[in-house]
Amino acid sequence: MTGTASGRDLTDGELQCKSPVRGRLPAGHLLLTVLFFLLGLATQPVAAQQSDELLLWHGYRGEERQALEQLLEQYNRSQRETRVRALAVPFGSFADKLSAAVPRGQGPDLFIFGHDRIGGWARAGNTVAPVDDLVSAETLRRFPASLVEAMRFEGRLYGLPFNFKSTALIYNRALVESPPETTDELVALARRHTDRQRGRFGLAYNYTEPFFHGALLNSFGSGPFDRSGRLALDSDGNIRSLEQLLGWVRDERILPEEPNSTLVTNLFNQGRAAMVISGPWMLGEISPDMDYGVAPLPYNNTSGAPLAPWTAVEGIFLSPWSQDRQAAYGLMRYLTGEAAGLRMAVAGGQLPANLAVFSHPEVMADASAQAFRRQLDTAVAIPNLPQMTLLWKPLENALKKVVKGAARPAEEMQRLQGEVQRDVAALELAQQRSDTPRSVPGWVWLVIALCLSGLAVELWRRRQRIAASWRTHRTAYLYILPAMLGMLLLVFFPLLYGLLLSFTDTTLLNENTPFATRWLGLDNYASILGDWNLWYGEGDGRSINYDNFYWTLLVTIAWTASNVILAVGLALVLALALDRPIFGRTWFRVLLILPWAIPNYITALVWKGMFHPQFGVINQALQVVGLAPVAWFDSVGTSFFTGLVTNVWLSIPFMMVVILGGLQSIPRDLYEAARVEGASRWIQFRRITLPLLKPVLVPAVILSVVWTFNMFNVIYLVSDGAPAGANDILITRAFRIGFEKYQYAYAAAYSMVILVLLLCYAMWQMRVSRTLEAGR
Amino acid sequence: MSHSRIVTDTWIAAGKSGAAARIKRVVGDIFSWRFALLLFAGAVVVYPLLWVVSLAFSGQQSLQLVALPDDAGFWRQLAALVPLPQQWSLENFRAVLTEQPFMRWLLNSLVVSLSTTLVGLALSCSAAYAFSRFRFPGRDRGLVLFLISQMFPAVLMLIPLYVIVVQWLGLGNSWLGLVLVYAITALPFCVWMLKGYFDTLPYEIEESALLEGASRLTIFYRIILPLARPAIAVTGLFSFMTAWNEFILASIFMDDEALYTVPVGLRFFVSDYASEWGYFAAGAILVSLPVIALFLALQRFLVSGLSAGAVKG
Structure with missing residues (x-):
């Protein structure tokens, strides 16, 4: 029992003594009920997997999914040995599902996925099996050499190419008679069709997305890596590609601001974009009454080579755990055959890697497919090196900075080269280290042993007090036990895993090696907390280093404080307005909880669209009332504001419902008594409402601080840390380190720091509210 | 006359x-x-x-x-x-409802979410009652421990949760695993909110009931739970929503399309290349209808709450 035993505690103790036997009942009873219930749930039918069944995971939907399923059905009918079962996985979780299941010996026999992850998978091991021994030279002849090469990593073949995707030029025939042959023609044509006042553009594409910038990048040289596979972002050609893009955006002004794929499709469908650069996935979204054409991208006069877009190859990959490799390979052969390819092309709208399909009369008639096929001749497969996966996000940030004029191409590419090189080095260092034998150092075992023995000694010394406390408080402990058991299993174990991970140097490349060989000690924590590189550059040119831990911490605190204060304040006002009867009260109550009811994924994206600098409603409304539009995502403050507005909008309903419930627990006659004594509304609020709301409000505030501190979705979806990561909070930073830089251990250490910060806050907050309680 | x-x-x-x-x-x-x-x-x-x-x-x-x-x-x-x-x-609505087994998934989601609510409320009501009504060693620390689960980024819990639920407990491809994880995820909020409400309930009723020979269980079921209806409504709604909108765990644990929940089905419309936002919006509206209905049903409890007389006992 704690030292500050109040009168309440004593009565409790007394009451407890009266019914020592009954005490066990309630918790046990509840536990049993729940257990029975769970058992009932566990007996639900689970589709049993047959042993000779081949499992195939894919991310297709719509037409292409139907085409694939028809093919598989046909395959199942055509032979008796193997049955194939397909599972469609949504794109958003496919990569996570693969990396959770496959390295642990679970998951499918085969899966269809983009080829650009091959390098990472192959280095990490246990995710994808090489198929050199299975594939005959005759089968390989089905595909063009470039697509087979895309499936190769360090001399070994991983899987077969199934379909490919690249961008090309899609143009509105009503505005553009014949597609441009050169970029000079392209720019001249685009200039004629651009009328920025009326929101019309000659050309639109997602130019800040590295996949789309690939077309320019590759036309100047070897792309992000030089011929020997070394990172060369600051090469002359790459800088010139950025300069050319900058010319299109800022000098010719033929491109819209803040492009994204929805905007590009929209502009094209409304005839407000004469030409767009996009891929076959867009064709299904072009409105049916639009007369459009597809052509390969033009020749680039500035570089003296054609624009060469990146190709993404969808490969069929074999799991290393597949029981029947021959059967799996049989399916791979079937799916990449000519008949299957024809079905995928005609019914599924795909571009099969088996090029024989394109000379089939049905596909010959499809001018768009033929145009994408011609584009393949100049296109370049995305490098499948593991380093490539580190490049996307930093390159995107750099592109955004350059087109907004916040950085010059040459300097930005040099900076980027340094940044990515550091990330690559961190990954490679960890892998090299895991090659040398390592083990957990002796002092760690010593510390663990000391802690454990200390704990044991302490328990032994206090055994009598613990036993006594168990006897006295058995009811209380039994009430809590079921919840605690659940927490232990599903919260504290994962936490321990995270803690252990944070003492290692685990990355994408060595995650499947034995734990001891990855041991690193406290280095991750030292490098997070010792990150004092607050500035970039020197003198006048220096700017804040937004990747810095302490800057991120500052932003996180500002973000949390402003959100919680606004949300609680506004929710309190609305709850008070709704607490007493008013005309239409029920309707308002339902209306105001709507943001909570609709999945926040879509509403966050709606808010992002509303803040679009050129086409967003907010800027248009500002213009209607005669104000200047704001470039919301260009500066730290305005970008912070977009997240703040969205998050407050999202969190008010919940707070309001909690406070409404709390207001109901306040006895009405207290107000009557106060009125009789002549207390004003304000006094009533201060003396009755607030104090009596506190038991409900304090936990709600603590929880919403914790949630807002870790509010990933809103930051990620609305501002995405714009500009250049300045508005990232700790959790989005941890995510980027873990899933964009693939330094899992460093991300775990980051998360542990978040945990400790929040724990300190919770302790402090509880102490404060306890002292307030005592003072009352 | x-x-x-x-x-x-x-x-x-x-x-x-x-x-x-x-x-x-x-x-x-x-x-x-x-x-x-x-x-x-x-x-x-x-x-x-x-x-x-x-x-x-x-x-x-x-x-x-x-x-x-x-x-x-x-x-x-x-x-x-x-x-x-x-x-x-x-x-858009027609396509969402007919091109995929949307109703099936909606039904799955209902089962999972209602089970989560039930399990979550059972666990949290008893725990919150203990935290509110008993003073015992480790009480404050226990309360903070419950919060910890909300403090660690969920994305990094993915792999260890997969190891526990699928590999150790063998609950892959079963709703039970999902229900357990969701209930525990919602637990800290439920325990904290319920404890807060229980604290506002006056002690005197229980004391007199105990003196009259009622057992703790009776008091808990007959007095505390009915009085705490607004709180139970709020926490129940919250547990329901936790399970209702979760997408990533549901799609990682389930290996059978017939067992997917509705948020997983919704995410099929969004991909890196092309996203069918019209379908997604229609689906999102369909998905939020049950939540709105639930809120309408719970309003009665949120509002009726406590009468002044009952409180004074």
């Missing part, structure tokens, strides 16, 4: 004055600052949702961009900012 006439007269007068009073009250309500505030808040809440609604009913996959008429007056320009589809169509 005269007697009855007098009675009817007063009746009519009372009725008239009643109706008049009601109209007067409604008018008074409408011109009060509270009403203005609620109206404004309602407009702010509804406007972004209108985009979702009109996208869902447009029959297309992306909305027309707003085009301000050049030479129109202020009000016409302002009216152009209201998102309305060019033509109304139920095509």
Whole structure:
């Protein structure tokens, strides 16, 4: 029992003594009920997997999914040995599902996925099996050499190419008679069709997305890596590609601001974009009454080579755990055959890697497919090196900075080269280290042993007090036990895993090696907390280093404080307005909880669209009332504001419902008594409402601080840390380190720091509210 | 006769004055600052949702961009900012409901979410009762421990959760695993909120009940739980929502499309290349209907709550 035993505690103790036997009942009873219930749930039918069944995971939907399923059905009918079962996985979780299941010996026999992850998978091991021994030279002849090469990593073949995707030029025939042959023609044509006042553009594409910038990048040289596979972002050609893009955006002004794929499709469908650069996935979204054409991208006069877009190859990959490799390979052969390819092309709208399909009369008639096929001749497969996966996000940030004029191409590419090189080095260092034998150092075992023995000694010394406390408080402990058991299993174990991970140097490349060989000690924590590189550059040119831990911490605190204060304040006002009867009260109550009811994924994206600098409603409304539009995502403050507005909008309903419930627990006659004594509304609020709301409000505030501190979705979806990561909070930073830089251990250490910060806050907050309680 | 006439007269007068009073009250309500505030808040809440609604009913996959008429007056320009589809169509809803086993998934989600609510409430009510009514060693630390689960980023829990639920417990591809994880995820909130509400309930009722020989269990079921109805409604709604909207664990644990929950089904419409936002919006609206219905059903509990008399015991 704690030292500050109040009168309440004593009565409790007394009451407890009266019914020592009954005490066990309630918790046990509840536990049993729940257990029975769970058992009932566990007996639900689970589709049993047959042993000779081949499992195939894919991310297709719509037409292409139907085409694939028809093919598989046909395959199942055509032979008796193997049955194939397909599972469609949504794109958003496919990569996570693969990396959770496959390295642990679970998951499918085969899966269809983009080829650009091959390098990472192959280095990490246990995710994808090489198929050199299975594939005959005759089968390989089905595909063009470039697509087979895309499936190769360090001399070994991983899987077969199934379909490919690249961008090309899609143009509105009503505005553009014949597609441009050169970029000079392209720019001249685009200039004629651009009328920025009326929101019309000659050309639109997602130019800040590295996949789309690939077309320019590759036309100047070897792309992000030089011929020997070394990172060369600051090469002359790459800088010139950025300069050319900058010319299109800022000098010719033929491109819209803040492009994204929805905007590009929209502009094209409304005839407000004469030409767009996009891929076959867009064709299904072009409105049916639009007369459009597809052509390969033009020749680039500035570089003296054609624009060469990146190709993404969808490969069929074999799991290393597949029981029947021959059967799996049989399916791979079937799916990449000519008949299957024809079905995928005609019914599924795909571009099969088996090029024989394109000379089939049905596909010959499809001018768009033929145009994408011609584009393949100049296109370049995305490098499948593991380093490539580190490049996307930093390159995107750099592109955004350059087109907004916040950085010059040459300097930005040099900076980027340094940044990515550091990330690559961190990954490679960890892998090299895991090659040398390592083990957990002796002092760690010593510390663990000391802690454990200390704990044991302490328990032994206090055994009598613990036993006594168990006897006295058995009811209380039994009430809590079921919840605690659940927490232990599903919260504290994962936490321990995270803690252990944070003492290692685990990355994408060595995650499947034995734990001891990855041991690193406290280095991750030292490098997070010792990150004092607050500035970039020197003198006048220096700017804040937004990747810095302490800057991120500052932003996180500002973000949390402003959100919680606004949300609680506004929710309190609305709850008070709704607490007493008013005309239409029920309707308002339902209306105001709507943001909570609709999945926040879509509403966050709606808010992002509303803040679009050129086409967003907010800027248009500002213009209607005669104000200047704001470039919301260009500066730290305005970008912070977009997240703040969205998050407050999202969190008010919940707070309001909690406070409404709390207001109901306040006895009405207290107000009557106060009125009789002549207390004003304000006094009533201060003396009755607030104090009596506190038991409900304090936990709600603590929880919403914790949630807002870790509010990933809103930051990620609305501002995405714009500009250049300045508005990232700790959790989005941890995510980027873990899933964009693939330094899992460093991300775990980051998360542990978040945990400790929040724990300190919770302790402090509880102490404060306890002292307030005592003072009352 | 005269007697009855007098009675009817007063009746009519009372009725008239009643109706008049009601109209007067409604008018008074409408011109009060509270009403203005609620109206404004309602407009702010509804406007972004209108985009979702009109996208869902447009029959297309992306909305027309707003085009301000050049030479129109202020009000016409302002009216152009209201998102309305060019033509109304139920095509998106039809596609969502027929192209995928959407109703099946909705049913799965209902089972999972209701089970989560039940399990979560059972675990949290008993724990919160102990935290509120007993003083025992480790009480404060225990409360903070419950919070910890909310402090660690969920994305990093993915792999260890997969190891526990799928590999150790063998609950892969079963709703039970999902229900357990969701219930535990919602637990800290439920325990903390319920403890807060239990704290506001006066102690005296229990004391007298105990003196009269009632057991703890009876007190818990017969007195505390009925009194805490508003809190149970709020926490129940919260547990339900936790399970209702979760997507990533559901799609990682389930290996059978017939067992997917509805958020997983919704995410099929969004991919890196092309996203069918019209389908997504229609699906999102369908998904939020049960939540709205649930809230309407729970309103009664949220509002009726405690009468002053019961509290004083």
